[in-house]
Amino acid sequence: MELATLFNAMPGNIAQGLLWGIMALGVYLTFKVLNFADLTVDGSFATGGAVAVVLITGGVPAPIALMIAFFAGVVAGFATGILHTVFGIPDILAGILTQIALYSINLNIMSGSANMAVNVLKYNLVVTLREIPHTIIISLISVAVIIGLMYWYLGTAQGSALRATGNNPAMSRAQGININLMKVIALALSNGLVALAGGMVAQYQGFSDINMGRGAIVIGLAAVIIGEVIGNAIFGKKMNFVLRLSFVVVGAVIYYIVIGVVLWLNMPTNDLKLFTAIIVAIFLAIPYLKGQARSSFRKAGKGAR
Amino acid sequence: MLEVSNIKKTFNAGTINEKRALNGVDLKLEDGEFVTVIGGNGAGKSTFLNAMAGVWPVDEGRIVIDGIDVTGLSEYKRAKYLGRVFQDPMTGTAADMEIIENLALADRRGKKRGLGWGVTASEKDRYYELLKELDLGLEDRMTAKVGLLSGGQRQALTLLMATLQKPNVLLLDEHTAALDPKTAAKVLETTDRIIEENHLTTLMVTHNMRDAILHGNRLIMMSEGRIILNIAGEEKKNLTVEDLLHKFEEVSGEEFTNDKAILS
Numbered sequence A: 001m002e003l004a005t006l007f008n009a010m011p012g013n014i015a016q017g018l019l020w021g022i023m024a025l026g027v028y029l030t031f032k033v034l035n036f037a038d039l040t041v042d043g044s045f046a047t048g049g050a051v052a053v054v055l056i057t058g059g060v061p062a063p064i065a066l067m068i069a070f071f072a073g074v075v076a077g078f079a080t081g082i083l084h085t086v087f088g089i090p091d092i093l094a095g096i097l098t099q100i101a102l103y104s105i106n107l108n109i110m111s112g113s114a115n116m117a118v119n120v121l122k123y124n125l126v127v128t129l130r131e132i133p134h135t136i137i138i139s140l141i142s143v144a145v146i147i148g149l150m151y152w153y154l155g156t157a158q159g160s161a162l163r164a165t166g167n168n169p170a171m172s173r174a175q176g177i178n179i180n181l182m183k184v185i186a187l188a189l190s191n192g193l194v195a196l197a198g199g200m201v202a203q204y205q206g207f208s209d210i211n212m213g214r215g216a217i218v219i220g221l222a223a224v225i226i227g228e229v230i231g232n233a234i235f236g237k238k239m240n241f242v243l244r245l246s247f248v249v250v251g252a253v254i255y256y257i258v259i260g261v262v263l264w265l266n267m268p269t270n271d272l273k274l275f276t277a278i279i280v281a282i283f284l285a286i287p288y289l290k291g292q293a294r295s296s297f298r299k300a301g302k303g304a305r
Numbered sequence B: 001m002l003e004v005s006n007i008k009k010t011f012n013a014g015t016i017n018e019k020r021a022l023n024g025v026d027l028k029l030e031d032g033e034f035v036t037v038i039g040g041n042g043a044g045k046s047t048f049l050n051a052m053a054g055v056w057p058v059d060e061g062r063i064v065i066d067g068i069d070v071t072g073l074s075e076y077k078r079a080k081y082l083g084r085v086f087q088d089p090m091t092g093t094a095a096d097m098e099i100i101e102n103l104a105l106a107d108r109r110g111k112k113r114g115l116g117w118g119v120t121a122s123e124k125d126r127y128y129e130l131l132k133e134l135d136l137g138l139e140d141r142m143t144a145k146v147g148l149l150s151g152g153q154r155q156a157l158t159l160l161m162a163t164l165q166k167p168n169v170l171l172l173d174e175h176t177a178a179l180d181p182k183t184a185a186k187v188l189e190t191t192d193r194i195i196e197e198n199h200l201t202t203l204m205v206t207h208n209m210r211d212a213i214l215h216g217n218r219l220i221m222m223s224e225g226r227i228i229l230n231i232a233g234e235e236k237k238n239l240t241v242e243d244l245l246h247k248f249e250e251v252s253g254e255e256f257t258n259d260k261a262i263l264s
Ligand SMILES: Nc1ncnc2c1ncn2[C@@H]1O[C@H](COP(=O)(O)OP(=O)(O)OP(=O)(O)O)[C@@H](O)[C@H]1O
Pocket: B011, B012, B019, B020, B021, B039, B040, B041, B042, B043, B044, B045, B046, B047, B048, B207, B258
């Protein structure tokens, strides 16, 4: 367990964290803004990877392939939105249905194979683990642009209507907001971002895989929650919206740094998902337990005879 | 002008929980009429207002607002014509959004919500002045989250939101019932002022008979999904609570029961 190995691995973890941060920003849009637990992302992340790799190996320039991956994600989110709003299927179930459907669709996109390589020596890729500093710069720029766009959009009249929909649907309807349309828009944009991230991660690792999105929702949630807890600890009431979004990405980076440390401690990779689930459960529990500590029946009952 | 003709609504039709909540309601309001609505528990007052707001479709009848038949319009489309304040102060505002953002949301009721700014600078100035008129100090807390406000402050804000874009009809469903008497009186005062200033056609449900007599220029009483009393003009001005209880017994043949009304 050389400390140097850990340090050498760090830039890679940071790069990965930034790329997954894009996906976490998508999760933020549904989970936090719309108040919708969207499980589509496990499928749409892999869709983004599959679309990007198939197109790039087919000769399409990587940036254009990424744009198309984004739109593939938009379609996936749209499908979940329609299942939920038009057919009345509860949010979690609607997401799972799309996710399962995407498994077949993703296999079809990759012509039936479970994974597909894209060699950085043969194609001009946007990011790759062979050039980590370059990857970090590109992903930082991407993250900044996406945060800027999200900040702008959510500040528009339409974006405000979207936030209101997540916050109080009854009030939104009374104010003439078409909440079903807002939900579909948010789900589409969110999954677009998730697929974009999938396309970038596939290039980074040099292949797309049918299972690359498995558990993506949990990693996204981990990033959102870790970022929120740490952001609030540092900035408290001064947290503005840009900081909030930035800390989602910080959360993703921290998550991958922690994973790096855990791997360095020789935890078997098989146990990683278990570890992630425990981390997310802990961070989800913290705000609740804090509230309980402030006002609990046990405390109220102290001194009872 | 509001014209409601023969609306009917049965909940859970065909089940053992079947409930005829509206049993043929007719009502015609001229522009600027301010009607107070009273009635016992379960009389159908909220159901009547919800029918007009389009919370669900009615089974029968028509609702026409200023010549537009809205019976077939869904709730969010109908919102263009209606201002609403609810009994629960939590219902009318978005708690995690700023006061100014809530106002801007309401200001766009019935308009296209595109990619222009959610709040413009000139709107901010206008909201500042309007909040000042509420006299609750909210003009100095415009960027505070609405969740931090008291129930009374929230109801006053919701009232302002409901009338920011002049509604064709204003629907108030026991909007002061959750407030303490002093706050309730203040919110009612504001209600009167806003209705008067904007010459708003209004339906206000209240469980307080005295308020129902004191406010507005017409009073209707509901029972078992029907309007059973309609008092306007001089007759309403000279009305007392005793008269009202008496009239109720006369028309319905039973005693008035609204636990809240008896207590107040
Ligand atoms: N969504 C619904 N589903 C089933 N029954 C309903 C529904 N809404 C109202 N009802 C029933 O319709 C009847 C009228 O209810 P409503 O809420 O209109 O009464 P109200 O006059 O507003 O009474 P209160 O003074 O208690 O507010 C009641 O019996 C109620 O249980």
